[in-house]
Amino acid sequence: MTFLKSPAVRVGVSISIATGLYGISFGALSVTSGLDFWQTMALSLLLFSGGSQFAFIGVLSGGGSGLAAMSAAALLGIRNGVYGMQLNALLRPRGMLKIAAAQLTIDESAATGTGQTDLLEQRRGFWVAGIGVFVLWNVFTAGGALVGDALGDPKHWGLDGAAVAAFLGLLWPRIKARQPAVIAGVCAVATLLTAPFVPPGIPILVAAVVAGLIGWFRHGHEHDGMEPDVEPYAHDAAAHGQAERFGRGHDDGAAEGAS
């Protein structure tokens, strides 16, 4: 399988473009929330986690303090630690690669990496999506920050709608079965119920706690939620992916990767 024909690479590239593009909306919203160009770029280059970045500027533009903005961003970033554990078990990066992998650990790279069947594809998926999103996210953040006011309201371009669609696209393949769909529904309801009563950023942690408790106490179903999310892309990897999921892939992945 050549690099560019690889399903993981193709998924990684599409996710990079889709996610990178809405960096425009972050850049534009960030400068309109009171940050300057380089502060905006510092968030995209150093903090590099879309949800946390939006939370940070969202709290500020809502009148919150720097401390509140930082707290919301940090709490939203906890899931990246969970992704880090998954990816470390899956990809086993070493030395400096571990540092680079950590910085590139975000929703999109984790979903693309853990969504693949064998080790080679998992690595390709993670690195292509991670590097791709990093480069495009920063390029488009810069573009959005520069265009800023000139662009007017990014909502006019439907960029917030693009974000909604992207998250649903990542969730969709994981809720084919009834139980995962119920879990998603319960967590969505928990999020909506708590959102009016707690500071921005907290509802997502409520959902995480609910989901974690469900996972802790239910039996079986070790692989719910670890489905490859290549299915919507209609590549053949999705069919094979159902058999090999998180926590197993690296055992025999090397052999498959050579095929």
Place this chain on the structure above:
Amino acid sequence: MNLWPWILLSAALAFGTKLLGYLVPAKVLANPRMSRVAGTLTIGLLAALTVLNAAVSGQHLVTDARLGALLAAAVALRFKAPFLVVVLVGAGAAAGLRLLGWA
């Protein structure tokens, strides 16, 4: 308000959180319960991110063009559209609905 300290602290916390995940011994994850929790967490967080982006603004529940984007994306996914098409459909739906006057 000088925001630089908060920006840099936030970046350090974000990177520290990510790195911590890589420093937890792999053995910790090698049991079914951890796998289950990691799996349900993925579903729960993606579901939460989806509805937050679709129907929450600050601390308010709102129905605006983003809800239309959610529905349009669901239809596109139902018809097995590629990821990028789904995203473009979402953007198009939100922008289109706003053109029609729905906030």
